[in-house]
Amino acid sequence: MKKIMGAVILVVALAVAMLTLRGNVAHVQPLHDHFKSYTVEGPPLPAPIDVVLKDQFAERQGVVEQIRMFSPPVEKMLPDGGISPIYHPENHLTWYQFAGTCPQRTLLVTNQFGTDQEWVVQNPVYLLLPTWKLYVNGLPTGLNPPQGLDHYLCYEVLSGPPMGLDGVILTDQFHQELVTVGVPKVFCNPVDKIVPDDGLPIFDNENHLACYDISPHVAPFPLLEVWANDQFGDHMFMVFENQFLCVPSTKKIKPSGPCNGTP
Secondary structure (H helix, E strand, O other), X not given: OHHHHHHHHHHHHHHHHHHHHXXXXXXXXXXXXXEEEEEEEOOOOOOOEEEEEEOOOOEEXXXXXXXXXXXXXXXXXXXXXXXXOOOOOOOEEEEEEOOOOOOOEEEEEEEOOEEEEEEEEEEEEEEEEEEEEEEEOOEEOOOOOOOOOOEEEEEEEXXXXXXXXXXXXXXXXXXXXXXXXXXXEEEEEEEEEEEOOOOOOOOOOOOEEEEEEEEOOOOOOOOEEEEEEEOOEEEEEEEEEEEEEEEEEEEEEOOOOOOOOOO
């Protein structure tokens, strides 16, 4: 009888331990990648797509039809040797041009470059979609579709503290380069794409992308042709010069008026 009771107690203890472990895992913060953006050239969508988007500023509608940039995840090595690795090599982003209006907002941005950096942003300029990179120069990448990656709506930055950080080494799936991280250019909120509905919520409301200019602006050599897929279809485009380094960030918003929901 004692042996039976002991076995029951052990089973219950193991069950409790497993439930506790699952609960802890559910609350572990995900590891977020850095991204590097490149300008691209390719055909527009077969037909413009109407979208309705909702982020932490407002709900708005607009039209997208042209990919302007493409971002693979990137490893960042600082001059002091500190490395931010790639956690999710399958996660990429396509940048669609998006026109909207929003009054100026002042944000306090926190990331690896500083705490409560004061950025002033206004109109949205890009919609970013999670993207599956299928082929590069006709060769299969062997990558899986993106997982757990949010859509983003990016706003132009009117002012923010320049980094002026030399000697940063960026390594992505295209090449490696030595760059200077400069002024902030766009700030990206996670966004819910309501129309067309992708059936996915925002995965992480707290993770944003703060995108800085990097120089020199150079293209991978030889030039690369990429075939990628996102929720708007399959796309072929040529990859040209780098533009931004996008760093995982959090933000606080200083009080201001609401955004205009219609571009």
